[in-house]
Amino acid sequence: MQKKYSIEVDCANCAAAVERKLADLAGIESISISYMAQKMIVEYADGVDESTKVKEMLKVARKIEPDFEIEA
Amino acid sequence: MKLKRSQKRDLRNILIALALFAVLLLVRHLLPELIWLHAILAVAAIYVVGWGVFKRAWVGIKNHQPFDENLLMAIAVLGALILGEFAEAVAVMTFYQVGELFESIAVGRSRKSISALMDIRPDHANLETDGGLIEVLPETVELGSIIVVKPGERVPLDSEVVEGVSSLNLAALTGESVPVDVAPGDAVVSGGVNLTGVLRLRTLKRYDDSTVARILELVENSTMKKAKTERFITRFARWYTPAVVISALLLAVLPPIIRLSALHLAPMWGDWIHRALTFLVISCPCAMVISIPLSFFGGIGGASSRGILIKGSSYLEQLARADTVVFDKTGTLTRGVFEVTEVFPEPEISSEELLRLAAAAERYSDHPVSESLRAAAGPIAEADTASDAHERPGEGVLAIVGGQRVAVGNDRLMKALGLNPKGVLAAGTLVHVARENRYLGCIEISDRPKAGAAAAVQELRERGVKRVVMLTGDRKAAAQAMAKELGVTEVRSELLPTDKVTELEALLKQQAKGKTLAFVGDGINDAPVLARADVGVAMGGIGSDAAIEAADVVLMDDDISKLPVAMRIARRTVAIAWQNIAFALLVKAVCLILGALGIAGMWLAIFADVGVMVLCVLNAARALLVKNL
Numbered sequence: 001m002q003k004k005y006s007i008e009v010d011c012a013n014c015a016a017a018v019e020r021k022l023a024d025l026a027g028i029e030s031i032s033i034s035y036m037a038q039k040m041i042v043e044y045a046d047g048v049d050e051s052t053k054v055k056e057m058l059k060v061a062r063k064i065e066p067d068f069e070i071e072a
Numbered sequence: 073m074k075l076k077r078s079q080k081r082d083l084r085n086i087l088i089a090l091a092l093f094a095v096l097l098l099v100r101h102l103l104p105e106l107i108w109l110h111a112i113l114a115v116a117a118i119y120v121v122g123w124g125v126f127k128r129a130w131v132g133i134k135n136h137q138p139f140d141e142n143l144l145m146a147i148a149v150l151g152a153l154i155l156g157e158f159a160e161a162v163a164v165m166t167f168y169q170v171g172e173l174f175e176s177i178a179v180g181r182s183r184k185s186i187s188a189l190m191d192i193r194p195d196h197a198n199l200e201t202d203g204g205l206i207e208v209l210p211e212t213v214e215l216g217s218i219i220v221v222k223p224g225e226r227v228p229l230d231s232e233v234v235e236g237v238s239s240l241n242l243a244a245l246t247g248e249s250v251p252v253d254v255a256p257g258d259a260v261v262s263g264g265v266n267l268t269g270v271l272r273l274r275t276l277k278r279y280d281d282s283t284v285a286r287i288l289e290l291v292e293n294s295t296m297k298k299a300k301t302e303r304f305i306t307r308f309a310r311w312y313t314p315a316v317v318i319s320a321l322l323l324a325v326l327p328p329i330i331r332l333s334a335l336h337l338a339p340m341w342g343d344w345i346h347r348a349l350t351f352l353v354i355s356c357p358c359a360m361v362i363s364i365p366l367s368f369f370g371g372i373g374g375a376s377s378r379g380i381l382i383k384g385s386s387y388l389e390q391l392a393r394a395d396t397v398v399f400d401k402t403g404t405l406t407r408g409v410f411e412v413t414e415v416f417p418e419p420e421i422s423s424e425e426l427l428r429l430a431a432a433a434e435r436y437s438d439h440p441v442s443e444s445l446r447a448a449a450g451p452i453a454e455a456d457t458a459s460d461a462h463e464r465p466g467e468g469v470l471a472i473v474g475g476q477r478v479a480v481g482n483d484r485l486m487k488a489l490g491l492n493p494k495g496v497l498a499a500g501t502l503v504h505v506a507r508e509n510r511y512l513g514c515i516e517i518s519d520r521p522k523a524g525a526a527a528a529v530q531e532l533r534e535r536g537v538k539r540v541v542m543l544t545g546d547r548k549a550a551a552q553a554m555a556k557e558l559g560v561t562e563v564r565s566e567l568l569p570t571d572k573v574t575e576l577e578a579l580l581k582q583q584a585k586g587k588t589l590a591f592v593g594d595g596i597n598d599a600p601v602l603a604r605a606d607v608g609v610a611m612g613g614i615g616s617d618a619a620i621e622a623a624d625v626v627l628m629d630d631d632i633s634k635l636p637v638a639m640r641i642a643r644r645t646v647a648i649a650w651q652n653i654a655f656a657l658l659v660k661a662v663c664l665i666l667g668a669l670g671i672a673g674m675w676l677a678i679f680a681d682v683g684v685m686v687l688c689v690l691n692a693a694r695a696l697l698v699k700n701l
Contacts, residue, residue: 004293010176012362013141016306034295036183036369041296063135066128 001044005054008069009035009061018061018068025060027053040070076180082173089121089166096159107156114158118149122165141356144317148352152674155342155349160674164353171682175362178689182366185696186291186373192244192263192284194228200272210262210279217275221266230282231273233258238269245283246629247379263287286620290381294372295365297384301649305364309357316355316664323668324348343670350667353677359656363688364649370695371645378698379628380638387624390607391642395587397537397635398579400572400601401544401551403594404611404632405529405558406519410441412448413520416496417513424449426513430505432458433471433478441503442469444517445480468503479506486511500550518550521558524633529559531636535643541579543572543601572601580604592635609635637698645695652688659684 009015015035022031027048033040044053054070061068075083096113099106128142145168152161196207200218210228213219218234221227227240239251242264251267254260260273262284279285324347328339368385375382382388402408415423431449434442435458446452458478461471467488468481479489486493486504491511493504500518504511529540541562544551551565564575576591583589583606591598591605599622602608610623611630620626627634663680666672672680 011172011358012175012179012365013309013358016309016361017140032296032298034365036179036365037292037295038183039292039296041293063131064140066131 001046001048001050003042003044003050005040005042006071007033007038007040008067008071009033009038009065010067011035011065014065014068017064021060021064022057025053025056028057075177079173079176079180082169082176085121086166086169086173089117089162089169092117092120093159093162093166096162100159110158111153114153114162117162118153118165121169122146122149125165125168141313141358144313144352144355148349148674151345151349151352155346157346157674164674164678167678167682168353168356171358171685174682174686175358175689178693179362179366182370182373182693182696186369186376192226193288194226194262194284197228198222198225210282213275213279215275215278219273219275221271221273223266223268223270225266227260227262227264227266227271227273228282228284229262229273229275229279230277231260231262231275233260233271234274235272236269238271239267240264241267242629245287245379246631247377247634248629248631287376287381290383290620291372291376294382294384295369297386298365299368299385299389299646299649301389301646301653302364302368302385305357305360305653309361312357313355316351319664320348320351320355323351346673347667347670350672350674350677351664353674354660354663354667354681356681357656359681359685359688360653362685363652363656363692366689366692367645367649367652367695370692371641371648371698374696374698375638375641378634378637378641379631380634380641381620381626381628382638382642383624383626387607388642388645390588391590391609391625391639392646393586393588394590394607394639395537396539396541396579396583396589397532398541398543398576398589398591398605399560400591400593400598401542401546401554402519404522404592405525405542405560406521406554408519408594410444410501410517411520412444412515413500413518414516415513416494416516418494418511421512426505427515428452429473429478429507429512430480430503430515432473433461433469433480433505435471436461437463437469441501441517445503445515448515473507476508480504500553519554521554522630522632524631526558528633528636531633532639533559535636535639537639539579543567543575545569569597572598573604576601576604580606592632609638641698648691648695652691655691656684656688 009018012035015033019031019033022028027045029043029045031042044050058070092113096110099109099113125142126146129146132140132143149161149165152164194210197210197213198205198220199208199213200220205220213229233254233256235256237255239253240260241251243249245263262282324345327344328341331337332339368388371388372382399405415426417423417426427449431445432452434445435452458471458473461469463469464485467485468479470479479485480503483493486506489506489509491506493511493514496502496514500516502514502516504514506512532540539562540560541564542555542560543564545567546565548565551563555563567575580589588606590607590609591601592609593602594611602610602622607625608623609625609627611627625638659680663672663677667677
């Protein structure tokens with residue numbers, strides 16, 4: 001399942017770091033963050049609950065970039 | 073210039089800090105012995121402008137993600153304060169924030185100018201209902217609805233004209249500024265602006281499947297497919313910062329120890345720590361990390377304003393390195409429309425007469441060949457009324473024209489009639505004509521090259537494309553004649569659609585390392601080939617789902633001369649990215665060396681850091697300017 005989100009991320013370096021961290025999460029097949037477009041595309045593994053995953057991603061991302069936001 | 077709220081806040085903080093900085097310099101000059109006052113002013117300024125940096129640094133430590141520029145800046149500034157370098161401490165923090173603010177503004181502007189370039193999103197549709205016209209969101213319009221587009225409005229959904237005549241400006245889609253005329257029965261794509269008349273349209277697609285939505289989606293997603301250069305720089309940033317930090321640590325500790333133990337000199341701790349702090353200020357890879365994606369984003373945005381859609385930064389890079397371009401012939405280099413190119417009459421008849429006869433006999437046929445004959449012959453006279461026409465599939469037509477039996481067709485038809493057609497050396501398809509069993513001559517019909525195709529091939533060569541190959545299903549003679557006209561040197565003819573993939577794979581094997589192969593097709597029968605090539609370029613993206621789907625680059629208006637343009641944009645974008653990398657690395661390297669030697673202090677370091685970023689960002693912004701490419 002592929003999903004696209006609008007995100008808020010303030011620096012290019014943090015975007016890259018967040019992308020790296022989120023890619024390691026279980027249940028995420030691949031992820032791409034575009035700092036320029038402020039968009040994130042996530043490919044979930046089968047059977048993953050999206051809303052819990054989004055919460056988890058947000059938590060991980062905010063450890064690196066406290067102002068990180070995910071909008072549907 | 074409009075700033076976001078957070079940007080305004082940052083700007084205000086910077087201005088306050090600068091004011092405090094000025095006071096600090098003044099106080100230092102007038103009252104040099106009041107150290108405690110200097111310290112208070114410096115701390116106040118740093119607090120105002122840099123509190124966020126310290127907060128982020130702390131969050132990083134707490135989450136075991138310490139190596140970010142916030143922490144480094146925090147250490148450098150604290151270090152400078154402890155060493156009593158108050159002015160430097162304030163300057164480092166303030167100019168670092170100036171750089172951050174500039175970055176944020178530049179990115180915002182670039183994003184805005186690209187969305188302005190891609191300003192094709194319709195805001196409403198005028199839906200025709202029983203209760204008259206109502207304005208609705210394009211997303212809510214059902215398939216087959218009737219909508220009305222007034223002059224000045226944007227066509228919201230892909231539709232068909234039911235009523236009305238007008239011209240449409242498709243510049244935002246194709247980069248082509250000449251308006252396109254439409255009349256009832258014509259298909260219109262969403263995104264075009266209606267210029268003259270009111271149009272009633274029946275929608276053919278829902279908004280999500282319409283051209284506009286697909287293009288917007290594509291451009292938005294294009295930055296997701298990151299270029300190798302981008303990946304290189306994020307990987308580089310990952311070890312660059314820790315490496316500089318470790319060097320800084322060694323610089324602070326090793327030289328004093330060596331001086332003390334081996335050389336029996338004073339250790340000069342303060343001096344070396346100062347140099348180490350200078351290192352930390354240079355450790356931020358910001359200039360590169362921001363300017364590389366900014367360049368690619370600009371290149372993609374600029375290209376789309378010229379009617380060239382590039383589906384990812386990586387394809388921009390691939391296109392820049394292409395040294396082999398493979399063309400599919402029909403619909404790409406040629407128009408895919410047949411035309412009479414030459415008439416070879418027997419001595420007893422004139423060319424016009426021969427054409428007239430052939431056209432009359434073929435009058436009722438809708439074969440493309442017949443159409444081209446009729447187009448060449450002009451209006452058919454009453455006397456030439458054909459009757460009793462019947463088509464012989466795969467051979468031609470037999471008909472009675474002006475009371476005489478006329479046969480128009482290929483070699484096989486002539487032979488079946490017991491005639492011996494003249495062998496003419498021609499590149500195109502030959503149509504023979506006979507009357508009352510007498511051979512009268514033949515007409516050559518061929519596909520015509522697109523305007524600008526030869527020039528495009530020529531330009532590709534001038535831009536360093538080494539091999540230009542044409543693939544076609546045509547006969548060898550026809551293919552070679554066309555290739556010669558276009559200036560293409562390598563031809564693979566008489567290919568079936570499946571052979572094209574095999575040919576392409578053979579060509580891919582012969583590619584030099586680091587160079588790529590681009591395939592250009594019309595996206596109709598060549599999806600597998602488009603997908604197999606390093607870069608698949610599809611012609612005529614408008615309305616053709618297959619092309620948008622399979623290709624990496626879409627030339628929106630069928631115009632082959634856009635290919636060299638795309639290549640120039642790609643090359644320049646990549647060049648800009650590398651200029652930025654080289655420039656930033658060079659300046660940082662020089663600053664690190666000067667810093668280690670104690671020649672450059674923190675002042676130079678922070679100006680170099682912010683200056684490099686500003687210059688790189690401005691350079692990256694050039695990628696967006698593609699008007700004259």
